[in-house]
Amino acid sequence: MKKFTSMVLAIGLGSALVLAGCSSNNSKVSDGVNKMLDTTEQLSKAIDSGDQEKVKEVGPKLEDQWATFEDDVKKDNKDLYGKIEQYLDPTIAGSEAATLDKEALGTLNDKLTDALKELANKTK
Template sequence: MKKLTSIVLAIILGSVLVLAGCGSTNSKVSDGVNKMLDTTGQLSKAIKSGDEAKVKEVGPSLEDQWKTFEDDVKKDNKDLYAKVEKYLDPTIAGSQASPLDKNALGTLNGQLTDALKELAAKTK
């Protein structure tokens, strides 16, 4: 009887750990997406106001934020991973361009924001 109880408890504990691990991946992705959405919002404001210094400061931080959870997205949501990547690199490059092309960068940032919102909706 003790052996059976030990086995059942081990299975329950293992299941809890597996489920906790799954939740932390979604949480990590969700947190990362929310940080990136905050950054694209800041970038949008800087683009609209023509604040090149702020654009050059904020734009590259998107890459650092993306790196923290992109592997999880790539593993679980290949289509959305590709969509984010499609707009991320050009947005970052555009944020470093001089002079600033407000229309092009604004469009790219908007498309990146839309892709991130789609990813956020899928990871809830």
């Protein structure tokens, strides 16, 4: 009986640790997505106003924010990982360009925002 109780407790503890780990990954992804969505919103405002200096300041932040949780997305949501990457790199490059192409960068940023919102809904 004592062995059985010990085994049940060990399984329960192991399950709790596994579930806590999954929750922390979702939390990490959720927090990261929310930060990126805030940044894409700031970028959108800067693009709309034609503030190239602000665009150059805000756009590159996306790369650092993405780096903090992209491995978790790549592992758990390969389709959305590819979709985000498809728009992320050109958005960052466009934000660092010598001249601001408001229309192209705005479109890329909107598509990136849509992909991030899709990921946010999936990780709720």
